[in-house]
Amino acid sequence: MVKTFAVIGDPIEHSLSPSIHNAAFKALNLDCTYIAYRIPRGELGEGIESLRQIKISGFNVTIPHKIEMMQYLDEASPECKTIGATNTVSNENGRFVGYNTDMDGFLEPIKKRNIGISGESVLVLGSGGAARAIVAGFAKEKARKITIANRTENKARELSKFASSLGAESDHTTLNNVDTSKYKFIINATSVGLKNEPSPISTNSINSNHVVYDIIYMPMSTDFITQSKKNSATIIYGYEMLLGQAVLAFQIWHKTQAPYEAMKKVLLGGF
Numbered sequence: 001m002v003k004t005f006a007v008i009g010d011p012i013e014h015s016l017s018p019s020i021h022n023a024a025f026k027a028l029n030l031d032c033t034y035i036a037y038r039i040p041r042g043e044l045g046e047g048i049e050s051l052r053q054i055k056i057s058g059f060n061v062t063i064p065h066k067i068e069m070m071q072y073l074d075e076a077s078p079e080c081k082t083i084g085a086t087n088t089v090s091n092e093n094g095r096f097v098g099y100n101t102d103m104d105g106f107l108e109p110i111k112k113r114n115i116g117i118s119g120e121s122v123l124v125l126g127s128g129g130a131a132r133a134i135v136a137g138f139a140k141e142k143a144r145k146i147t148i149a150n151r152t153e154n155k156a157r158e159l160s161k162f163a164s165s166l167g168a169e170s171d172h173t174t175l176n177n178v179d180t181s182k183y184k185f186i187i188n189a190t191s192v193g194l195k196n197e198p199s200p201i202s203t204n205s206i207n208s209n210h211v212v213y214d215i216i217y218m219p220m221s222t223d224f225i226t227q228s229k230k231n232s233a234t235i236i237y238g239y240e241m242l243l244g245q246a247v248l249a250f251q252i253w254h255k256t257q258a259p260y261e262a263m264k265k266v267l268l269g270g271f
């Protein structure tokens with residue numbers, strides 16, 4: 001009996017998740033398949049119903065459904081509840097249980113480089129479901145201050161309140177009002193760069209003291225990354241978070257160690 005897994009979102013054709021998970025299944029000889037399934041904005045209810053009908057074994061959730069998906073879960077993990085967004089759902093005996101692997105998947109490449117977070121200041125660009133997971137991660141790791149910059153200020157304010165509720169000092173601003181010199185970490189959690197647009201903020205004052213992390217993984221080098229690299233910043237690529245959260249999702253579904261190298265190899269081959 002082949003088990004089916006999926007990633008849901010819109011747009012979805014650019015997703016590398018099917019390649020990553022199918023490579024893992026192959027490496028471990030698992031009788032499973034993983035597909036990309038487009039569910040347009042506003043049609044999540046019907047989409048989830050059809051996944052229940054086909055008895056999907058598990059699925060990942062991406063833009064724009066991470067927050068809205070919470071209302072279709074039968075149960076949510078503690079991280080899920082804290083963050084208020086889910087990116088991984090497991091079908092446990094017909095019950096859809098939500099997890100959030102974005103937070104630890106995001107932190108993993110920072111920890112791998114032995115870069116300390118405690119006591120540092122952070123600038124997060126964007127305020128969607130991924131930004132919430134990132135803010136929760138920095139709060140958990142005791143960042144000193146988290147600033148949210150967003151195009152619309154009221155969304156930035158909401159996320160800043162969320163950061164404060166987790167015990168972090170936080171404030172907010174708009175994207176065109178950002179002073180990057182005050183921060184160690186600068187994270188792009190907006191979708192600006194997906195279509196090769198110019199960086200969402202000016203990179204002029206970014207230098208070798210900065211850690212610049214763009215969670216967009218396609219293209220691998222966004223304008224934000226390219227410009228920051230020229231200025232000698234420490235760079236963390238979006239594919240590293242994608243891989244980090246995919247490994248954790250794999251372990252939730254299959255209760256076994258994920259074949260990290262096989263997943264990384266196919267992912268980097270995808271560029």
